[in-house]
Amino acid sequence: MTFVITQACCNDTSCIAVCPVQCIRPRPGEASFTTAEQLYIDPATCIDCGACAEECPVGAIVHHADLPTRLEEFRGINADYFAEHPLDDVTPPRLTRPRLPRQQPRLRVAIVGCGPAALYAASELSEIRGVEVTIVERLLEPYGLARFGIAPDHGQTRLMAERFAPVLRRPNVTCLLGVEAGRDVSIADLQRRHHAVIWATGAFADRTLGVVGEDLQGSVSARDFVAWYNGHPDSTGRRFDLSGRRAVVIGNGNVALDIARLLAQPAAVYEHTSISPNALQALRTSGIEEVVVVGRRGPTHAAYSTAELLALAHLPEVDLLALPGETSRTEGAARSPFGLGRRLGAVRDAAARTPTRPRRITLRFGLAPVELTGEGAVTGVLLERSDGTTERIETTLVIRAIGFDGRPTAGLPFDPVTSTIPSNAGRIIDPSTDDPLPGMYCTGWIRRGPTGSIGANRFDAAETVASLLDDFAQGRLPAPTAL
Numbered sequence: 001m002t003f004v005i006t007q008a009c010c011n012d013t014s015c016i017a018v019c020p021v022q023c024i025r026p027r028p029g030e031a032s033f034t035t036a037e038q039l040y041i042d043p044a045t046c047i048d049c050g051a052c053a054e055e056c057p058v059g060a061i062v063h064h065a066d067l068p069t070r071l072e073e074f075r076g077i078n079a080d081y082f083a084e085h086p087l088d089d090v091t092p093p094r095l096t097r098p099r100l101p102r103q104q105p106r107l108r109v110a111i112v113g114c115g116p117a118a119l120y121a122a123s124e125l126s127e128i129r130g131v132e133v134t135i136v137e138r139l140l141e142p143y144g145l146a147r148f149g150i151a152p153d154h155g156q157t158r159l160m161a162e163r164f165a166p167v168l169r170r171p172n173v174t175c176l177l178g179v180e181a182g183r184d185v186s187i188a189d190l191q192r193r194h195h196a197v198i199w200a201t202g203a204f205a206d207r208t209l210g211v212v213g214e215d216l217q218g219s220v221s222a223r224d225f226v227a228w229y230n231g232h233p234d235s236t237g238r239r240f241d242l243s244g245r246r247a248v249v250i251g252n253g254n255v256a257l258d259i260a261r262l263l264a265q266p267a268a269v270y271e272h273t274s275i276s277p278n279a280l281q282a283l284r285t286s287g288i289e290e291v292v293v294v295g296r297r298g299p300t301h302a303a304y305s306t307a308e309l310l311a312l313a314h315l316p317e318v319d320l321l322a323l324p325g326e327t328s329r330t331e332g333a334a335r336s337p338f339g340l341g342r343r344l345g346a347v348r349d350a351a352a353r354t355p356t357r358p359r360r361i362t363l364r365f366g367l368a369p370v371e372l373t374g375e376g377a378v379t380g381v382l383l384e385r386s387d388g389t390t391e392r393i394e395t396t397l398v399i400r401a402i403g404f405d406g407r408p409t410a411g412l413p414f415d416p417v418t419s420t421i422p423s424n425a426g427r428i429i430d431p432s433t434d435d436p437l438p439g440m441y442c443t444g445w446i447r448r449g450p451t452g453s454i455g456a457n458r459f460d461a462a463e464t465v466a467s468l469l470d471d472f473a474q475g476r477l478p479a480p481t482a483l
């Protein structure tokens, strides 16, 4: 008997803290934790107590007897992890929550941003007596990616926002919505009023393809498209033309699969979700029957997670297809060796499938976009193989889902290569000297780049907060000079 961690896992690790026999892996501090697609339960050690299932903020942990058919494969996925990573240490991880010395003055901290990274930091800090937190968020709604970055049909993952709601209600937390740091309040002002400022502004600039035609009408960034279907305030008034029969998504990470799923499925799937009314109306009249997902390299290097690919293969009204000649491409080491067999198996199954439904998602591999063609608006995308041969796919909608970058903030150092704020253990540093900037910290994607699921920000935030508290206790933080 065992519990099984399934597709919605957010890597938050709340389950690890409550497991009495410590059979959930990987754990923070282990080499594979930062790159893990999800957490796993060892079926040989689990005592079936159910504590993890109660604690999981997104309901991703299911008793094996209750697994629905579409999640059955996760029984083997959990077990396989321990075949490759046998349990060797079952001592509970030490969770050391920092305390402030009693004689210290109140600690005032500003946090810029109100997404998961910011709220994990606010949660850590506001649990400590004597700490006051002010969150500054440019939007009029909190929760950042937990509200505006999750696909509407991933209702379980969207529960993350509920996990954070109590943090904003704590008496020592003030949340200023609709206030943009650098526009409505200066960095200097934040510093004058607080001992420390934590930057948790995320990574929301689009990476570009750098090809001719990228600016044509019908060429859309994944950031804009996701914002549109999630009702992000920045997308108010946006319209996307879904009247063509085929859409092309460039990129093969989880965001690309979210978009492909949304475009390929009937609108009825999204009727009772949090999708924006505009997007739902557009889906109702959509003409799209095929979504082509284009990856530059082979299936070995695709960036999607095992769980998201398997979910695509279980869509009730969509055929997942691939081209046999493209599925055997292997070059160099895999992006993530664990689960590779299942991912390749799913792609090979897709290549062997005979389509029977009117809607389809076709995975293509080994194709680099070299031009978006058309006069004023996209009519096709020209793709090139490694042998120099080309192929043109006709389409009127190309969505560029090749990743995000952080944006520089005036007055803060920025590394243009990694698109992050240079830092050490969460302390923002002067890149010319590596010295920390007193009272300045960062966490989340703007610190480490746009990788990892929502829960991965928890330990990022914990490290940043630990550095901040240590600096405060050591008298290294400048005292505020204004209220």
Ligand code: SF4
Binding pocket: 002, 003, 018, 019, 020, 021, 022, 023, 024, 041, 045, 046, 047, 048, 049, 050, 051, 052, 053
């Ligand atoms: Fe650990 Fe109990 Fe969850 Fe099994 S059911 S993984 S023993 S917390």
